[in-house]
Amino acid sequence: MVERRKPIWIKEATEKVMEYKKRGEGETVSIHECDDRYLYAPLIADHDVPPFDRSPYDGFALRAKDTENASRENPLLFEVIDEIGAGQVSLQKVGQLEAVRIMTGAQIPVGADCVIMLELVKELTEGGKKYIEVKRTLQEGDNISFQGEDTQKGSPLIDKGERINPGIKALLATFGYGKVKVAKKPIVGIIATGSELLRPEDDLEPGKIRDSNGYMIESQVLRTGGIYKKYDNCADDLETLYQAMKTALEECDIVITTGGVSVGDFDYLPEIYQRLGAKLLFNKIAMRPGSVTSCAEINGQLLFGLSGNPSACYVGFELFVKPYLRYWMHSDRPYTRFITGVLKSDFPKPNPFTRFVRGKLSYAGGTVYAEPVGLDKSGVVTSIAWADCLIVLPGGTRGYGEKDEVDLILLEDQQGSEVPWQEKKLSKL
Amino acid sequence: MVERRKPIWIKEATEKVMEYKKRGEGETVSIHECDDRYLYAPLIADHDVPPFDRSPYDGFALRAKDTENASRENPLLFEVIDEIGAGQVSLQKVGQLEAVRIMTGAQIPVGADCVIMLELVKELTEGGKKYIEVKRTLQEGDNISFQGEDTQKGSPLIDKGERINPGIKALLATFGYGKVKVAKKPIVGIIATGSELLRPEDDLEPGKIRDSNGYMIESQVLRTGGIYKKYDNCADDLETLYQAMKTALEECDIVITTGGVSVGDFDYLPEIYQRLGAKLLFNKIAMRPGSVTSCAEINGQLLFGLSGNPSACYVGFELFVKPYLRYWMHSDRPYTRFITGVLKSDFPKPNPFTRFVRGKLSYAGGTVYAEPVGLDKSGVVTSIAWADCLIVLPGGTRGYGEKDEVDLILLEDQQGSEVPWQEKKLSKL
Structure with a gap:
């Protein structure tokens, strides 16, 4: 009954998943919903940006050549022939020794070719007419933001597949996107398996625990930008689970199960994959936790079998499911982002397998540090909650010590990476 | 008409806002909505976690003292009297030289006091009875996760005010929170002011631009965890703006206006604050951009007047509005998080004011770097979209160079900080 499984590298598992990557459809939403x-x-x-020649300051628009002889000793008077606010356009043409009072952002009136700042002039009224005293020379173009100097009409500013943040939303508004074409959210089916599973609202019973993985995955799906469809927890019963999987495959874009993937007697997933006619891509990966992560494919649709162990389930999602979903939503940086940082703790015991240790980032003097969370017993329960990175400790014959440089996978990052984290050296497994 | 304003330090402005901090109410939502x-x-x-003594592996539960004489040379036979899966409880009591086959996570049966892993025994069937061959001694407690060893019933695991991430959601499920008490989302009123403003769906007109700040703030509010109520853009007209502000104050928890705060002739906000009977907390801050950020208070309700300049508006929100909203939602780390990093560019020109430069983080060899985005012209438009940090360059008599250590405000962070960024030295303004 105990099945032998052949582990593969994380690099291989990632490639096998992404062999089936696809781009989802688009849909149009209001800018308020984007x-x-x-x-x-x-x-x-x-x-163009600016859309017209405009003033970057409150001031007076005038002709530079009229200021040629202006100086402290020789202040020149300009008649203020109009005042315009932002959004207004002066109907006056600025002539010799004339000026138009102009607000920040307002269009430069015809005839004027420079702006003098409000603070640099003295305002006078004489005989019911307004004047300003100019005491310096100006050059043509002084204090003018010229049409198109920032961006020209037709320029692509943000690539498809970028996730909309406040700055991108501002650009959408600026460039007339009252409606925005966005990637449709992939629908992720979630089935938690295991006869021991209760729902959060259930009272505890002897031998049972409440499902937490299903809820954790809900949250991971939302954080990635997808939507989920959660099915009832499935007892370890072949027929029920088979039916649930069939339904989920029809209703969802991908299906995630959690639990049921280890080699215990009651793990029906391998048999269900077979009955569904799904092709197994892998069912063991050389990593800890998450070694029993599996993936199968049927008619181009993926079935992820994540471990029933919460940490393994979490890591399996971040490494394999998230990139698939981000690619689906047209991201060109679909993979989980990783950086290098400095270890704050010792891991003296070598381990043949690559480990992903839940960690917390800190920063001091320009250096990124990471230390494991959950070293105390109660931390075992809360470590996923506190982690903002996974510390990657490659498998091998040596342990790791404080101050070692290691890769850190960023869990709260939204930018992603063009390349996946993968083993630097592949020996024989 | 040109009003003189007294700038205050960022530190003072932050304190003045937080003098009016308050905690919002709670509401109960389904765990699926949390x-x-x-x-x-x-x-x-x-x-307790574990809720009962359980097996961390697939294996056989038995009595340690029965293995006392087991060895390679002297394998002992144990009769397998029952098999239990996760979620099942054995009704059998394990006696001398008896074993119960047990799955990962299953409760240890009565009588047994240790577990031997599946891989370490040989299974046999003789005369219709199942046996295992045990070749090693075990100690009481071997391979048992004891009830409460990770967490004891009643322990507080996560503080109030923490934002629910996938790990926290998993904990909520584990500990029976089918319904979750969360902080109510503060309602933020948004009014963009300026006669030059069009909506995204409008065609451009001479002298006008489309509102982008209002949309950017929507997104910043959502990212912080609040909800917004967006009012129609207001032309620079005293009465209209006054009425809009009155309505917004009635319908929202706080109100943000953008634009109308500089000292131009058409900036009515100071007068409106007066008519509303609002107390001005500040209307100028010694910083760039965002120097004309203002804040007023009426009956404990705050009115933020953010600049009409997009970058200034963005910075004003992150520094002053976000902490207020996070505190409202019970966070004890309400402030925008900042770290130290290394500059990747020169800023040779000294500036008397503290500058917040839109920047992009990068990491290499354990070091955090930041460089400004938007140095080219088209970057001016897109710089907020690309920025994931604000590079803080304190005001003073010197410029900054590559490799200088600077503070970096993290824009995509969700963890926050207990303390605000503030000037390290306060001289006279």
Whole structure:
């Protein structure tokens, strides 16, 4: 009954999953609903920025050549022939020794070719007419933001597949995207398996525990930008689980099960994959936790079998499911982002397998540090809650010590990576 | 008409805002709806973890003392009297030289006091009875996870005010929170002011631009965890703006305006604050951008007047509005998180004011670097979209160079900080 499984490298497992990557469809939403969605098409400037020659300051627009002889000793008077606010356009043409009072952002009136700042002039009224005293020379173009100097109409500003943050939303508004084409959210089916599983609202019973993985995955799916469909927990019963999987495959884009993947007698997943006619991509990975992560494919649809162990389940999602979903939503940086940082603790015991230790980032003097969370017993329960990174300790014959440089997978990152984390050296497994 | 304003330090402005901090109410939501919400009460363990003595492996539960004489040379036979899966409880009592086959996570049967792993025994069947061959001695407690060894019933595991991430959601499920008490989302009123403002769906008109700040703030509010109520853009007209502000104050918890705060002729906000009977907390801060950020208070309700300049508006929100909202949702780390990192560019020109430069983080060899985004012209438009940090360059008589250590405000962080960023030295303003 005990099945022998052949472990593969994380690199291979990632490649096998991404062999089946696909881009999902798009849909159009109101700009008010676009936050955190992925752009389905590049964001294009629909006009020049600035859209017209404008003033970056409150001041007076005038002709530079009229200031040629202005100086402290020789202040020149300009007649203020109009005042315009932002959004207004002066109908006056600025002539010799004339000026138009102009607000920040307002369009430069015809005839004027420079702006003098409000603070640099003295305002006077004489005989019911307004004047300003100018005591310096100006050059043509002084204090003018020229049409198109920042961005020209038609320029692509943001690539498709970028996730919409406050800055991108501002650009969408600026460039007339009252409606935004975004990637449709992939629907992720979630089935927690195991006869021991209760729901959060159930009272505890002897021998049973409440399902937590299903809820954790809900949250991971949402954080990635997908939506989920959660099915009832499945007891370890072949027929029930088979039916649930069939339904989920029809209703969802991908299906995640948690539990039922180890080699225990009651783990029916291998048999169900077979009955469904799914092709097994892998069922063991050389990593800890998460070694029993599995993935199967049927008609291009993926079934992820994550471990019933919460940490293993969590890691399995971040490494294998998330990139698949981000790619689906057109991201070109689908993989979980990783950086290098410095260890704050010793891990003296060598381990043949690559380990992903739940860690917490800290920063001091320009250096990124990471230390494991959950070293005390109660931390075992809360370590996923506190972790903001996974400390990657590659498998091998040596342990790791404080101050060693290690890779850190960022859990709260939304930017992603073009390349996946993978083993630097592949020996024989 | 040009009003003189007294700038204050960022530190003072932060303090003035937080003088009016308050904690919002709570509400109860289904666990399925709790993602990204802030806990209104600490998360308490409602049972021991593990909830009963259980096996961490697939194996056989037996009595340690029966293995006393077991060895390679002297394998002992144990009769397998029962098999239990996870979620099942054996009704058998394990006696002398008896064993119960047990799955990962299953409860240790009565009588047994240790577990031997599946891989370490040989299974036999003789005369219709099942046996295992044990070739080593075991100690009482071997391979047993004891009830309460990770967490004891009643322990507080996560503080109130923490934002619910996948790990916290898993804990909520584990500890029976089918319904979760979370902080109510503060309602933020948003009014963009300026006669030059069009909506994204409008065609451009001479002298006008489309509002982008209002949309950017929507997104910043959502990212912080609040909800927004967006009002129609207000032309620079005293009465309209006054009425809009009055309505917003009635319908929202706080109100943000953008634009209308500089000293231009058409900036009505100071007068409106007066008509509303609001107390001005500040209207100028010694910083760039965002120097014209203002804040006023009426009956304990705050009115934030953010600049009409997009970068200034963005920074004003992150520094002053976000902490207020996070505290409202019971966070004890309400402030924007900052770390130290290393500059990747020169800023040779000294500036008397503290500058917040939109930057991008990168990491190499354990060091955090930051470089400004938007140095080219088109970057001016897109810099907020690309920034994931604000590079803080304190005001003073010197410039900054590559390799200088600087503070970096993290824009995508969800963890926050107990203390605000503030000037290290306060001289006279």
